[in-house]
Amino acid sequence: MTFIINCNIFTPPKMGIRMSEKRNSTGCQICSFRVMLFNALEEDELYKLNACREQFLIRRGEVICREGEPIESIIYVNQGLIKLHKRVSETRSQIISIARPHDFVGLLSVFSKTKYYYSITAIEDSSVCFISKECILNEIRSNGRFALDIITRMSRITDDVLESKFALSSKNLRGRIAHILLDFADNIYNSNEFRLPVSRREIAELIDMRTENVIRIMSEFRKDRLIRINGHTVEIMNPEMLRKISSAG
Amino acid sequence: MTFIINCNIFTPPKMGIRMSEKRNSTGCQICSFRVMLFNALEEDELYKLNACREQFLIRRGEVICREGEPIESIIYVNQGLIKLHKRVSETRSQIISIARPHDFVGLLSVFSKTKYYYSITAIEDSSVCFISKECILNEIRSNGRFALDIITRMSRITDDVLESKFALSSKNLRGRIAHILLDFADNIYNSNEFRLPVSRREIAELIDMRTENVIRIMSEFRKDRLIRINGHTVEIMNPEMLRKISSAG
DNA sequence: CGCGGCTTTGATGTTCATCAAGTAAAGTGG
């Protein structure tokens, strides 16, 4: 394994530290994700890329960047989970999306914006690479295949985000909860039993409903024996039924 | 003027004709929009691009392509208005977005999808160019500046769509109507008086509400002397108040 | 221990979708 972070090096979260630790992993050339990542790049180009990259460990709860700060890099998620969120009023936030390993954060904004319009926070201990904007721009200009890679990836991200938002907006509350639970199980944890990385309130912010209703409906699902809940641990007992509820929504 | 369609050549809409007329305008090299469009291309490259381009006139109501059809081109809107829409059930559709002059349609999907997941229909008499996918791909591969142009444009489109969807989803119905009216006035017609190019029902599909409520709220606005309505003609009388309602939403 | 944040449940109110029914406008066929 090339990634140090795959070992159990995390210490318990400690607040107040803005950016946990800078790590030098062994580099992009032998990054285990390389095949999904920059396969258009030759050895020497990867070497260049590696030079404008910084890897960090971020602890759960730490803010990676804030709304309004300049975008200087794109962020590649190696490990963990990261939320993109935005204040919409004094008392309320919205979660725009949750990024997981292999995702780029900021890929959509970096070329058209100079400032983030969302904040970025780790919701699990995470490992990320910052890759400088300039570096990416240069590479796009000089390497057509790389450009096409980036474009394809942007395109997929957009489609995913839009489709999931459209799907959600047409569902009722029960459908949304069913959808999000299945999403965690199927796409993030690949298991019917997992620890919810987010609070009830954050779920509400993610799928546009109120905390109370998240709780209410999850309790309903528990009573109906569709799921088991123990604090933040969730086990999906009847995925078929949840799927029905989600698509009926 | 380089564009034939700027003259009044449109005949009244006639249903049943799938694709109105093919037109050879004078070409990309002297297209009046060139400056906004492909300014990364040299003369000879524009010449190539021009060769894989077809220009069409589309009449109001005509379907340009349907959900599920293969994506073979991107569509550039020269003139008119075009809606991207999707069936969500037997009886209901959603409008994903409305494209206007200078917009590319399909730019977001062409690189990650092989089929359209939406249909495209003209809501005003329009002039569009189809530019073949292969042509664009080749150009991206061989011209880094062009690639960057495309990327920047994709990025802007995405941001716009996402931001407007987010804005809408957090507004109440009055806020949404106010928002969409201002959008037409400010961003499409640049005038406080305009002819709504869409039916009440289409407005509903665009901002996710019911036809009856679109009507009800527009009538409210009329009674409150915020707008004047005469059929499809709308005049915004009190834009400041509408802006308040939109952002309060 | 006590404070603040997260969770939970119940009661209440608002917003909005749905249903129904009628009018106006626009397309269609004789």
Add this chain to the structure above:
DNA sequence: CCACTTTACTTGATGAACATCAAAGCCGCG
């Protein structure tokens, strides 16, 4: 061109879905 049909528009009444408010238990943390 007129009668007919369909589609768009409009208003009111009703009910369901969901937000909001209130109150209390729980838990971690200083």
